[in-house]
Amino acid sequence: MHSHGATNVLLCYDYVRVICKQEWNYWPLIPIEARMASRIFQFAKLPQMATPVLDPVEVGIEREPGDTPRVGVIYNPRSHGNKGADFDCGMSPQVFIAKPGDRSQLPEALAEFASQGIDLLVINGGDGTVRDVLTSGASIFGDNWPALAVLPKGKTNALTVDLGVPKGWSLQEAIDAFEAGSRVRRRPIEITPIGSRPEARVLGFILGAGAFTTATTAGQSAHKLGAFNSMAVAAAIVMGVAQWFFASRENAWRRGSKMTIGLGVKDVPMEHSGVGDPEWRQLLFASTLQELPAGMKPFGKILEGLKLAVTDQISRRSALTLIKMMRGETPDGIREKGFHQLSTNQFSLRIDDSFILDGEAFPPGEYRIGQGPELEFVAP
Structure with a gap:
């Protein structure tokens, strides 16, 4: 078992145990004293759109009907429902797990998933994790996102309420729902600054x-x-x-x-x-x-x-x-x-x-708020 660069992407054969010791850090923040006073995390600025580490345009992997889907899992060890828990899966060599140490490593993890031709992207975390994955993935997947599934592991899970996903929904159930479940289409909110830094944006709900x-x-x-x-x-x-x-x-x-x-x-x-x-x-x-x-x-x-x-x-x-x-x-x-x-x-x-x-603060300023790409979520 070995990691691929900073993404720590692991193939899941008989089973994979991801030990949750690294912290889920944040993009450039205001001083820690101000963070502690606010009790909510504050971004000093909108994140810049990620530059893909790998070229995911044509990976040449086609899935035939009935084939086991190729699944990429972003696992956030800092999410409320994941604290102190290992992430076990023992279902298929078609499941790949990434546990990025911080947000800056998300683009590399998602680009590697794209190069592997995943059919389903599973986000294991709360609303904040969903926001970070969508923001980082926008430049990776463009208009060609895989299907998405969300495991409600955060302090707040508003998106999964909207999708009708039950508390405790498991990775195996999400994979099963890829074929047998329902599909829900949603477009996230897209926020960009007005007049400067057009490459900066954030997606959320x-x-x-x-x-x-x-x-x-x-x-x-x-x-x-x-x-x-x-x-x-x-x-x-x-x-x-x-x-x-x-x-x-x-x-x-x-x-x-x-x-x-x-x-x-x-x-x-x-x-x-x-x-x-x-x-x-x-x-x-x-x-x-x-x-x-x-x-x-x-x-x-x-x-x-x-x-x-x-x-x-x-x-x-x-x-x-x-x-x-x-x-x-x-x-x-x-x-x-x-x-x-x-x-x-x-x-x-x-x-x-x-x-x-989605639970975290962004700075005062002038912003344009619209809608991002239409995404297809897997639900029970």
Whole structure:
């Protein structure tokens, strides 16, 4: 058994045991003191698109109907559900496992998978791991991604909720579902900076700003208390509603962030209700998912494409309206009360505060948010 370069790609014959000792590091970050204070990881900048280490264009490997699929597995030992656990598989020499030591090694691992002609890419980790794999893989696979499967091993697994993947779904079950399961198509959110570094971008599924950043920190506190997935989401919602009822306008939950939103390719300024400061929005939430944890339905009846739910600095008496909207209701006169639900092909975001993508913070700035490639996910 030996590793291929930094990727530590292992062939799985009778079985493979991956010992989880290396840390899952991060792209260039802000100083560690600031990270510790924030309790969520902060990216200093968007990651630059990876340059493929290997040329995956034509690998000359064709799969005949009925053949065992060639499977590549990205295993994140830092994911919540993987801590202290080995990764065992004993099913086929067609399964390849990569355990990158940090994000910078993902492009090499994915390029090697591409050169091996994998039919299925399995991501063993949470939403943050999915974000990192999609971001690194965009320049490797382009418009020719293999089918994907996600094993829900993170603190949050919103994507697997949308895909209908059960907790504890195994690698073998994901491989079986390649032939016998269902397929779900989704396009991730694609974020690029405006005016500089066009090669930088990140792909993910849940974007939030304003009170959402505060809620993410609250969710981290819920994790420490043992609440994960839908329970953590519910805990953060309860905290938020309590703050809306009792806190002043200066409270982070109610103040939000100073931001400007432009809709569509023409960058048309998003309307403001006039409730609160027109230069501020209390909350921005965007996603391409259709089903969210804890039964949340912030977009109302809008299901397809890139969806936004935005609130202005709403009043205390509007908190009950917010609760109804989170359950999928659309009360009358929501625009006048400071609530906005819409879909768009793209939008711009100019923000003076950090925003969150799949659980981690990115810096203030000017960004264009659209949709990435259509991906096909394997589900039960």
